[in-house]
Amino acid sequence: MLKKLLAFAVFACVGVVQANQGVAFIHGTGKQTDAYNDYWQGPMIQSVIQGLPNPSNYVVINCDFEQFMWDSQASGCLADQLTNFINTKNITSMKLITHSNGGNIVRWIMSNPTWDSRYPNIINKTSEVIALAASSAGTPLADAATNGNVFEEAVGWLLGYKSDAVKQQQESWMAYYNQNWLLGTAGRPSLPKSFVNVVGTDVDSAFWDSDSYCGGYTLNVGLEFTQNWLDSCSDGFLNCSSQEAAGALWFRDKSKTRGREPLSHNQSRRKCFNLDVFLRNRI
Structure with a gap:
């Protein structure tokens, strides 16, 4: 009996040693070189990673997401950095926290495992994708910016001007990709790993309301x-229907946020209204 107990204890200890959890923060449209400070900001990341058994097991992705999702500078760069993270930290299970178009690039990897030899291991190591304001069905603003009408000046600061990533997020283009290349939307096979959505439903930018300043007041004014x-x-930036088009709903902002505050597209990547706490608890 004693031998059996000792054997069980050894097995349990080995299991604990082998389990090494991590989290990756994956930005949206844009060419990032310091996404930690410029895109997510330190307070958001440092709060979320406290949910890890080892808070040092995280990576902040910096790639050129101005490209089409299949481009080597987009999904190829993401695959390279995730693979390096897995190998360097000996990660056995990781959660991917994506924002906006980052969700599409992750879905590309999940939907096309034979495209790149690195994809299967990334899929295998991923336990869940937490998609913050995912542009799974595109946005009318991408159509407007691409067509060069009056929206161009208004949304250029948000989207960039007519980049491949912006073209990709046109609604008709995303409908084509969802039907032919990407998994997880209605009528298509499910993604190989859980893909859960946090959905922003409104924008507040009243100058007298302190909550309007979370994440940057000027950005919230533009989004309104x-x-x-x-x-x-x-x-x-995105209709709720686009944010909910792939995977499953985790929650719409006001159902959980402090004070039932909405999360603008900018605030859904920042430490606003306890979003960081929900993410921390989930990982």
Whole structure:
């Protein structure tokens, strides 16, 4: 009996040693070289990683997401940095926290495992994708910016001008990709790993409301302006229907956030209204 107990204890200890959890923060559209400070900001990341058994097991991705999702500078760069993270930290299980178009690039990897020899190991090591304001069905603002109409000046600071990533996020283009290349949307096979959505439903930018300043007041003002050309349920950049088009709903902002505050597209990547706490607890 004693031998059996000792054997069980050894087996349990080995299991604990072998389990090495990590988290990756994956930015949205844009060419990032310091996403830690410029995209997510330190307070957000440092709060979330406290949910890890080893808070040093995280990586902040810096890639050129101005490209099409299949481009070597986009999904190829992401695969390279995730593979390096897995190998360097000996990661056995990781959660991917994505924002906006980052969710599409992750879905590309998940949907096309034979495209790149690194993809299968990344999929295998991924336990869950937490998609913050994912642009899974694109946005009318990408159509507007690409077509060069009056929206171009208004959304250029948010999207960039007519980059491949912006073209990709046109609604008709995303409909094509979802039907032919990407998994997880209605009528398509499920993604190989859980893909859960946090959805922003509104934008507040009243100057007298301190909550409007979380994440940057000027950015929230711009998002409230662009919201005029979106559905009543939107985060200023994406309609709720786009954010919910792939995977499954985790929650819409007001159902969980402090004070039932909405999360603008900018605030859903920042430490606003306890979003960081929900992510921390989930990982």
